[in-house]
Amino acid sequence: MNNRAKTCIDPACWLPFTANRDFLQRPRLLQRAKGMYYQTPDGRPILDATAGLWCVNAGHCRSEIIDAITRQVQEMDFAPTFQMGHPLVFQLAQRLIGLMPASLQHVFFTNSGSESADTALKIARAYHHGRGEPQRTLFVGREKAYHGVGFGGLSVGGLPRNKAAFGPLLDSELLPHTLDQEHHRFTRGIPAWGDDPGIALDKIIQKYGSERIAAVIVEPVAGSAGVIVPPQNYLQQLRNACDKNGLLLIFDEVITGFGRLGTPFAAHYFAVTPDILTTAKGLTNAAVPMGAVFVSDNIYQSIMTNAQEGIELFHGYTYSGHPLACAAAMATLDIHEKEGLLTRGREIAPYFENALHSLRDLPLVTDIRNIGMMGAIEMQSLSEHIGARGMAALQKAFDRGLLIRNTADTIALSPPLIISEEEIDIAINIIRETLLSLA
Numbered sequence: 173m174n175n176r177a178k179t180c181i182d183p184a185c186w187l188p189f190t191a192n193r194d195f196l197q198r199p200r201l202l203q204r205a206k207g208m209y210y211q212t213p214d215g216r217p218i219l220d221a222t223a224g225l226w227c228v229n230a231g232h233c234r235s236e237i238i239d240a241i242t243r244q245v246q247e248m249d250f251a252p253t254f255q256m257g258h259p260l261v262f263q264l265a266q267r268l269i270g271l272m273p274a275s276l277q278h279v280f281f282t283n284s285g286s287e288s289a290d291t292a293l294k295i296a297r298a299y300h301h302g303r304g305e306p307q308r309t310l311f312v313g314r315e316k317a318y319h320g321v322g323f324g325g326l327s328v329g330g331l332p333r334n335k336a337a338f339g340p341l342l343d344s345e346l347l348p349h350t351l352d353q354e355h356h357r358f359t360r361g362i363p364a365w366g367d368d369p370g371i372a373l374d375k376i377i378q379k380y381g382s383e384r385i386a387a388v389i390v391e392p393v394a395g396s397a398g399v400i401v402p403p404q405n406y407l408q409q410l411r412n413a414c415d416k417n418g419l420l421l422i423f424d425e426v427i428t429g430f431g432r433l434g435t436p437f438a439a440h441y442f443a444v445t446p447d448i449l450t451t452a453k454g455l456t457n458a459a460v461p462m463g464a465v466f467v468s469d470n471i472y473q474s475i476m477t478n479a480q481e482g483i484e485l486f487h488g489y490t491y492s493g494h495p496l497a498c499a500a501a502m503a504t505l506d507i508h509e510k511e512g513l514l515t516r517g518r519e520i521a522p523y524f525e526n527a528l529h530s531l532r533d534l535p536l537v538t539d540i541r542n543i544g545m546m547g548a549i550e551m552q553s554l555s556e557h558i559g560a561r562g563m564a565a566l567q568k569a570f571d572r573g574l575l576i577r578n579t580a581d582t583i584a585l586s587p588p589l590i591i592s593e594e595e596i597d598i599a600i601n602i603i604r605e606t607l608l609s610l611a
Contacts, residue, residue, distance in 0.1 A: 191563070200570050205232035208588060208595055210575060218570065221599045222577045223588045226395060226427045227453035230507045231590045237459045237503040244499035253281070253493045261493035264501050268464060271436045271514075273445040278472040281493040282463035285426035286320025288450035289389070291465045292422050293324040293342075294487050295448060296387040299420070299471045302478030308386040311342065312376055312419075315349035318396035319389060319424050328389050331397065345376045347390070351400045357539045358532055359401070360525055366403025370413030377417055387420035387448070392438035395427035398582035399541045399548035407444040420447040420471070426463070430454030431508065431589050433544030434518030441544070447471060457504045462497035513589045517545040523593050527600045528585070534604065535611035536561070547585040549603065551610070565606050574602040 181199050204211040210218040251258040265279045282288045300308035313328030326335050327342035356363040394400035414421040423446040428438035435441040452463035475484055508514050521544050528547045529540055539550040551561050562578030569576045577584040
């Protein structure tokens with residue numbers, strides 16, 4: 173690391189989800205990016221095997237997106253969307269709706285996945301309130317789920333350490349997670365069988381009554397907990413259980429949206445349509461922060477019809493539908509369409525899967541999971557230091573020129589959708605060297 177880079181490291185900057193005390197002693201800095209690679213301040217290339225943070229699906233520093241943002245900031249830098257609007261936000265909404273399952277006909281713009289999750293939960297409560305059921309305030313999430321860091325998302329999330337310091341939270345219950353390593357270990361793709369989530373949901377309903385529950389929210393594939401793939405028919409069974417009991421179903425597609433599974437959204441992959449669907453990350457290729465919440469026509473029309481005169485939903489953000497974010501999103505969608513990125517994962521996924529599972533017999537490897545262009549390699553944990561091997565793998569891979577993500581002792585991979593077979597081989601070889609060095 174050069175001297176200039178060293179001098180910029182200072183505790184004035186409090187990094188998120190980071191062991192800051194350790195980072196200050198051994199910082200990992202990224203200064204430039206292009207295509208599949210980052211570059212460190214001293215010019216060392218780092219192959220990006222995580223699409224930044226599950227978000228740079230079309231590769232870094234795309235000129236099309238840069239040009240679109242530049243044109244927009246020269247024309248209009250900001251426009252409010254409270255009692256106002258601008259043409260691009262409506263154009264983007266129409267274009268996005270065209271990618272959705274038919275019943276999801278309306279979109280509410282946010283700035284992040286966390287905001288999208290909290291927005292979805294508020295819309296669910298507003299829907300029930302408008303229909304004369306204000307007692308429907310309870311939410312059902314799932315163990316090992318991540319729905320961002322807002323108080324709503326934390327409440328329905330299932331990662332205990334994320335919640336420990338911030339309670340009390342909203343009333344919620346959690347379905348069991350779907351990580352069944354007794355039966356599913358080293359499964360390629362979707363596990364063949366698993367428990368019907370309707371059974372667990374029925375127990376929650378028996379405890380509280382369906383008339384108290386607003387919605388069930390799940391990630392179609394749990395990403396942040398280490399790529400936990402649901403068993404066959406799980407999401408359809410959950411959809412059926414929600415319909416049976418009059419509950420809304422929310423899909424958090426912040427990670428799985430925009431081509432990650434080889435289809436536009438996980439709703440297409442699993443052929444299950446939720447009532448509300450949240451997105452962010454890949455929407456703008458991460459060039460400008462943006463999120464979007466898609467809502468069924470039934471929910472939208474109900475809120476519009478039942479609201480008092482004037483504002484129908486007292487919710488929103490200063491930067492909802494920001495012009496620069498809209499420009500970045502439109503350019504990103506152009507790239508997706510031109511290069512077929514929303515479905516490219518379907519073509520490259522078999523090669524990615526085989527490469528991942530080639531690591532199966534290495535020391536320390538206890539499980540490998542994959543679906544589409546998401547993969548996870550789980551390592552045996554040190555009994556008294558959970559996560560130590562994961563952090564060591566992150567550092568060793570970075571030193572070898574690869575960016576991975578670790579969640580505890582699991583290596584998670586979600587490369588940009590432009591990745592080549594050669595680049596998959598490079599990433600897997602570095603991971604192999606890293607795992608052998610830790611054994």
